[in-house]
Amino acid sequence: MSVVGFDFGNDNCVVAVARQRGIDVVLNDESKRETPAIVSFGDKQRFLGTAGSASSLTNPKNTISQIKRLLGCRFSDPELQRDLKSLPFLVIDGPDGYPLIQAQYLGETRTFTPTQILGMVLSNLKSIAEKNLNAPVADCCIGIPVYFTDLQRRAVIDAATIACLRPLRLFHETTATALAYGIYKTDLPENESLNIVFVDVGHASMQVCVAAFKKGQLQILAHAFDRSLGGRDFDEALFQHFAAKFKDEYNIDVFTNAKACLRLRAACEKVKKVLSANPAAPLNIECLMDEKDVKGVIKREEFEQISVPILERVKIPLEKALVEAGVTIEHIHSVEVVGSGSRVPAIIKILTDFFGKEPRRTMNASECVAKGCALQCAMLSPTFKVREFQVNESFPFSICLSWKGYASDTQSGEVDNQQRKVVFARGNAIPSVKALTLYRSGTFTLNVEYADSESSGPANISTYRIGPFQSAKGEQAKVKVKVHLNLHGIVSVESATLLEEEETEVPVIKELASEPTKMEPTKMETDEAPTETDVNMQDSKIDASGAENGVLESGDQTSEMETDSKVEDPKKKVRKTNVLVTEVLVHGGLAAVDLQKAVEKEFEMALQDRVMEETKDKKNSLESYVYDMRNKLNGKYCDFVTDSDREQFISRLQVVEDWLYEDGEDETKGVYISKLEELKKQGDPIEERYKEHSMRGPAADQLMYCIKNFTEAAASNDPRFDHIGMEEKQKVVNECMEAEVWLTERKQRQDSLPKNATPVLLSADMRKKAEALDSYCKRIMTKPKPAKPTPHETPSPAPSQSGETHDQEIDNPHSSSDQAPNASNEVPSAAAKPMEMETVESDTASPNTA
Numbered sequence: 001m002s003v004v005g006f007d008f009g010n011d012n013c014v015v016a017v018a019r020q021r022g023i024d025v026v027l028n029d030e031s032k033r034e035t036p037a038i039v040s041f042g043d044k045q046r047f048l049g050t051a052g053s054a055s056s057l058t059n060p061k062n063t064i065s066q067i068k069r070l071l072g073c074r075f076s077d078p079e080l081q082r083d084l085k086s087l088p089f090l091v092i093d094g095p096d097g098y099p100l101i102q103a104q105y106l107g108e109t110r111t112f113t114p115t116q117i118l119g120m121v122l123s124n125l126k127s128i129a130e131k132n133l134n135a136p137v138a139d140c141c142i143g144i145p146v147y148f149t150d151l152q153r154r155a156v157i158d159a160a161t162i163a164c165l166r167p168l169r170l171f172h173e174t175t176a177t178a179l180a181y182g183i184y185k186t187d188l189p190e191n192e193s194l195n196i197v198f199v200d201v202g203h204a205s206m207q208v209c210v211a212a213f214k215k216g217q218l219q220i221l222a223h224a225f226d227r228s229l230g231g232r233d234f235d236e237a238l239f240q241h242f243a244a245k246f247k248d249e250y251n252i253d254v255f256t257n258a259k260a261c262l263r264l265r266a267a268c269e270k271v272k273k274v275l276s277a278n279p280a281a282p283l284n285i286e287c288l289m290d291e292k293d294v295k296g297v298i299k300r301e302e303f304e305q306i307s308v309p310i311l312e313r314v315k316i317p318l319e320k321a322l323v324e325a326g327v328t329i330e331h332i333h334s335v336e337v338v339g340s341g342s343r344v345p346a347i348i349k350i351l352t353d354f355f356g357k358e359p360r361r362t363m364n365a366s367e368c369v370a371k372g373c374a375l376q377c378a379m380l381s382p383t384f385k386v387r388e389f390q391v392n393e394s395f396p397f398s399i400c401l402s403w404k405g406y407a408s409d410t411q412s413g414e415v416d417n418q419q420r421k422v423v424f425a426r427g428n429a430i431p432s433v434k435a436l437t438l439y440r441s442g443t444f445t446l447n448v449e450y451a452d453s454e455s456s457g458p459a460n461i462s463t464y465r466i467g468p469f470q471s472a473k474g475e476q477a478k479v480k481v482k483v484h485l486n487l488h489g490i491v492s493v494e495s496a497t498l499l500e501e502e503e504t505e506v507p508v509i510k511e512l513a514s515e516p517t518k519m520e521p522t523k524m525e526t527d528e529a530p531t532e533t534d535v536n537m538q539d540s541k542i543d544a545s546g547a548e549n550g551v552l553e554s555g556d557q558t559s560e561m562e563t564d565s566k567v568e569d570p571k572k573k574v575r576k577t578n579v580l581v582t583e584v585l586v587h588g589g590l591a592a593v594d595l596q597k598a599v600e601k602e603f604e605m606a607l608q609d610r611v612m613e614e615t616k617d618k619k620n621s622l623e624s625y626v627y628d629m630r631n632k633l634n635g636k637y638c639d640f641v642t643d644s645d646r647e648q649f650i651s652r653l654q655v656v657e658d659w660l661y662e663d664g665e666d667e668t669k670g671v672y673i674s675k676l677e678e679l680k681k682q683g684d685p686i687e688e689r690y691k692e693h694s695m696r697g698p699a700a701d702q703l704m705y706c707i708k709n710f711t712e713a714a715a716s717n718d719p720r721f722d723h724i725g726m727e728e729k730q731k732v733v734n735e736c737m738e739a740e741v742w743l744t745e746r747k748q749r750q751d752s753l754p755k756n757a758t759p760v761l762l763s764a765d766m767r768k769k770a771e772a773l774d775s776y777c778k779r780i781m782t783k784p785k786p787a788k789p790t791p792h793e794t795p796s797p798a799p800s801q802s803g804e805t806h807d808q809e810i811d812n813p814h815s816s817s818d819q820a821p822n823a824s825n826e827v828p829s830a831a832a833k834p835m836e837m838e839t840v841e842s843d844t845a846s847p848n849t850a
Contacts, residue, residue, distance in 0.1 A: 002137040003381050004129045005373025007173070008121060010068040010232070011203040011340070013037050013049075015129050016370035018378040023180075023371045026132040034366060035128065039064045039120045041105040044666075045612040046605060048124035060088035060258050062103045066232075067121065068145075069204060070114040072152030072588065075099045079228055086236065086265075088258045098588055106608075115155045115590060116598050119162030123606065126163055138166045141377035143369045146172045146207055146396050147225045150448075150461045151588045153490050158590045162602045168380040170488040174198050174209030175393055176372025177338055178218055181363060183375060183389045188215045194333050195221070197321070199351060199359065200369075201341035204230040208317045210325035210332075216388050222324035222427065223396040224317035229310060231272070231341030237306050238268035238298070242283060246294050260289040275300050276343045304346045314350045324427065335359040338368050392429060398451035399424040399461075399491050401436060401483065403444060422451050423483050424491065432485045433494070439476045443467025445584065446481065448491050462589075464493040465582040471500065479579060496579040611669065618672035623660055625676060626653045629683050639755045640689040649682055685758075692759045696750070699763035703743055703770040710777040711736045723785045732777045739773050 003018035012034040015026040028035045030050045040052035040063040047055055056063045066087065073080045075093040084091050092111070094100040100111045122142075129137045142165075144156055153170055160167045177198050188194060193212035200207040206229040210221040242264060243254050254260040267283050274281035275298070284295040304311070322328065335351060337359040342348070351359045364371075376391070378384040402420040423434050438444075448461040471477035477498055484494040590598070629637075630653050633646050641649070656664075656675060664671070713721065714732040721729070743766070750761040 002129070002133055002135060002139060003374060003378045003384055004133075004137050004140040005143070005176075005370045005375070005377055006122065006125050006140055007143045007176075007367075007370035007373060008037055008068065008118070008125070009203055010066050010205075010230070011037060012366070013121065013125055014367050014370035015125050015132075016367065016374040017129060017133060018374050018384055023374045025367050025370060026128055028128050029131075035125065037065065037067060037121050039067075039117055041103040041110070043104075043107060045609045046105070046120065048120060049128075057259060057262055060262055062089065062105070064089055064101055064103065064112075064117050066204070067114055067117045070099050070101070071118060072114070072149055072155045073099065074588070082228075086261075088262060096588065113590070113598075115159050116162065116602070118156070118159035119598065119602055120605075122159055122163035122165060123602065126165060138164070139168055139377065139381060140165050141169050141171050141373040141380070142167050143173045143176050143373045144170045145205060145225070145227075146174055146209070146223045147205070147227055148489075149397075149450075150490055151586070153488055154586060154589050157488065157490075158595055158598075161595060162598050164599075167488070168377055171373050171376050172209075172220075172223070172393065172489075173202075173369045174200055174207050174223065175211075175218075175220055175391065176370075176376065177336070177363065177368045178209060178211040178213075178220070178372070179375055179389070179391055180368045180372035181336060182211070182213045182218050183387060185213070188213050190215045193219070195325075195327055195331050197318075197332055197335045197355070199318070199335060199337050199339075199342065201337070201339040201344075201347060202230050203232050203340055204228070206230060206314070206317060206339075206341075208321040210321050210327065217390045217392070219392045220394045221327070222321045223394065224321035224324065225396075226313055226317050229313050230339075231344070233310050234272050234303075234307055234341070234344060235265060235269045237310065238271055238303065239265050241298070241306050242268060242296055245296055246288070250292050250294055252289050252292055252294075254289065257289045263288060271298065272303075272344070275303050276345060300345070307346065311346055311350060314347060315354055318351075318354055329355055332357075336363065337361055338363055338365045340366060395424060395428045395430050395432075395485060395489060396426065397424075398422055398426045399485070400449055400451040401481075402447045402449055403438065420449070420451075424485050426452070428485065430485060430489055431487050434483050434485075436481045436483060437499075438479050438481065440466075440479055441471065441476045442469070446493055448483075448493070460587045461491060462583060462587065463585045465584050466493075466496045466579055469498050469577070469579045471498075481581075492583070493581050496581050498577040498579050500575045500577070501573070615667075615669040615672065618669050618676070619660070619664075619667075622656070622672050622676045622679075625679060625683075626657050626660070629653060629679070633686075637686050637690055640693065641686045642756050645756075649686075652682070653679070689755065689757075689759060692763060693755060695763040696759070696761060696766075699766040699770075700743060700747065700761075703739065703766045703773075706770050706773055707736045707740050707743075710773070710781065713781055714777075721781065724780065724783055728780050728783075732780055735773060735776055739769055742769065 005016040005018075005023075007014045007016075013036075014034055015028075016023050017026055025033050027033060028049060032050065035049040036053040038049065038052035038056065040047040040055035040059055042055070042059070042062070046052075052063060056065070066083065069083045070080065070091065074097050075091075076097065080099065090102040091099045092102055094111075094113075098113070100113060101117060102109060102111055104110070126137050126140075140160070142156060142160065144153065148156070148170075156170055157167060177200060178196070181196070181198070182188065191214075193214055195210065195212050198209045198211060200209075204227075206226045208224040212219040212221055239261075247253055252260075254264050263285060267285055271281045271283050278300075280297060280299045282295065282297045284293075286293045288294045322332075332355060335355050335357065337348065337351065338361075342365060348359055375386065379386045379389070379391075400420045400422045402418055404418050421436065423436065424432060444466055446464045446466060448464070449459050450461065466479065466481065469477065469479070477500065480497045480499055482494045482496070483491065485491050630650055633641065633650055638646070656679065659675075664675075710732055714729040714736075746761040746765075750759060753760065
C-alpha cells in the first residue's frame, strides 16, 4: 500500500512518499523536486506539469494556472474578479454562479470546472508518485490551506476522486508543517508546552499557526490567515511599476498584449528573487512588444516602498493568531518561517520586529508541507509504524445549524421562524461529533451554515431533510440529530433518531445501568409540555480517541437538568427509531451524476494523452531509424550490402524522411509502425549479416576450444581417466572429430562468400553444436571411479558376504566415500574460457599427483 503526501500549491506542487528509511521528495520526469500546477490544452492532447509550463508563452489562452484561487469561489467574488484580471485564459460565469474555464481542446471550445482542472493536476502528481514507487497509488494525504471553506474541501475530495485517489485526510498546510517539525524532536518537554509560531507565506496567501508541543503531542492553539497576501502580490507590484515605467520611456502598453504581460511577469518574479539577496536588480527583455527591447533597474529600498500596502497587512494575522491562542509574545519559544514568499527580506524584518527574535528556517520552505502530509498518511495507514505522536487539530470556522418545519408540521399551517444554533465553535477539535435535540411532528430540514463572516464563500453550506417520521401518539416527537465534523473538516448531518417514551415496569437500576453504553447521554425534557420551537442542545464532543468533553447549555435548561428528570420517573423507557437523513443540496457542490461524468471525461482525456504519447514515440522511433540506418549504411554496414542495394535503401530512407516532415507530420500510430516495419524488412538482413560477422569468430573459437579439450582428455594417459574404457574414450574422440569436420567445412564455405551474401555459418548453430558436444562428452568423461576394496582384506565375490564388505567400506577411513570423485574427473564445459580452463586443470591435478 502506498503512503503519499501531496502539496498542491497555487504555483508549484510537491510529492513526498514514505519509505522504510524516512520521507523522500519525489523527482518528476525532468528530475525536479517541484512540478508546476499547470494544465495546457493542445490541438491533440493535454500537457501537464512541466510540459504545460513550457506552453505558457506559446499557448497562453489555453494554459490554465493558479487553479487554487478559482476552486470553490463564486464568479462574483471580488477577490476572484481581481485575480481574473491577471490571468491570460478565459473564465466565464457558469449557470450556477460558479466559474467555468474555457479552452480550445481537440479543435473545439470546451469548458471545464476548476474541480476538473485540479483533478488533472492531481492525476499528474499521482503518475509521478507511481513511477517513483513502481506501484499503484491510491491512499494519500493532501495538504490544503486552513482557510479553505467546506465547499473548497469538498471540491478537493471530488478532484481526488476524478484522479482515482482516496484521501485519508485533508491536512491543513500549517499543521503539516508543524508535524514535520515536531515529530523528529527528541528534546520536547513532558509537562510544560513549547509554543512555536509557524508563518507560511506562500505564492498567493499567508497563514499563521500557533502550536504547542509536548513530548509525543502537537496541539494547534490557533489559526489565522490572509487569503491574498503572498509572493505573487510582490510580483504584481513590480509588474505594475515596470509597466508604467515602460509606457513612459518606450511608449508601449503591455496590457494590450497577453504574451507581453506573461513575459514581464516572469521577469518581475526573477527580479524579486534577485532582490532577496542583492541591493539592486536589473530587468532586461528583448522584443517585449512592438519589436522594442526594454531594460530597467530597481533597488531594494524602492521595491519595499512600492510594496508598503502589502507589508502593512503582514502583522494582522500575527496579532489575531496570538489573541485566539491566548498567549503573549513572551510565551513564544521560536518562530519558524516557510513558504516561497517568505524569502522577501522585508517580511523577515517585520517578523523580527513583531516577535523580538529572528525567525528560523530549520525546514525546507517548499517541501515541509508535502513531508508533513506523507507523515500523516503514514500515521493513518496500517502499512507503516510511526513514532507515537498525537496531532490535535482545530477548526478555523464557526458552524451553526438552522431549521424550520414545513407548514404541515403545525395545525395552523404556519411556518416556524428560522432558528440557529452554533454546533462547532471556532477552534473546535477535528474530528468531532455533536448532537442536537429538536421537537417536530413531521419531516423538516436542517441547514448547515457559517456562523460568522470568516469564510469568503456563501453562508450556506448544505441542506438536509430529516424524515419522514411519525410520532406514535400523534404529538410532537423528540428527534436527536448527530452532526459530524470529519477529518477533512467537512460538516455533515450523520444520523437522526426518533426518541419516544413508553410506560414500562423496568426497575430504575436496570435503566440507569444501560446508560453508560450509549454514544450520547439520553436527555429528557421537563414535565412542561414542549412547543415545536423548543430545542435542547447537548455538546458531547468526541475527539479522535472517542472521549467526551463536557456539555453545553441550551436556553434556560442544561442537559444535566434534563438527565435528572429522567431519573425521577423510572416507569418511562425511551424507544429509539432511526430516521432517514437525506442530503438535499450542497451549495455549489458537484452532484454525484456530474462527478461520475467528470471521472469518465478524465479517463477519456488520459487515454487520448496516452495514445498521443505512444504515437510520438513511434514517430520518433521511425525518425531515429532513418537517421541511424543511413549513417551505418555509409559506415560499418557498407561491406555487408551491395552497392545497388545500398543506394536503393538510402533513397528509400530519404523518401520516408521527406514524408515525415510533410504528409507524415500528423499521422496515426499505426501508420508509423507500418512504415518502420517496411524499412526493417530491408534493413534487418543487413544488420543480421553484420552481427553474424562480429559474433562468428568468438563462437568458432569457443567450439574449437571445446573440441580440443575433450580430445586431449580422451587421448591422454592421465590417471584420472584410467577407469574409463578405451571404447568410450574413442566415442569422445569420434564425436569431437565429427564436430571439427563440420566446423571446418562450414568455415570454408563461409570464407568463400562475400560479406554481403547470406551467411551459411551462423553463430547460433555453433553454440548449439558446442552445447551438444559438451553434453555428450561430459557424460562419459566425468563418470565416477568405482569403489576400491581395503588393502588388508581380500574381497569375496560371494553374494552372502557382500553386506559385510559394504560395512567395512563405510568404516574404513580411506574408503572411496571420503574422496571427491567428481573433482578428479571433471573436464571443462564448453562455456568455460581458456584461462579458466587452465586454472581448473592445475587445481584438479595437484591432489592426485600428491
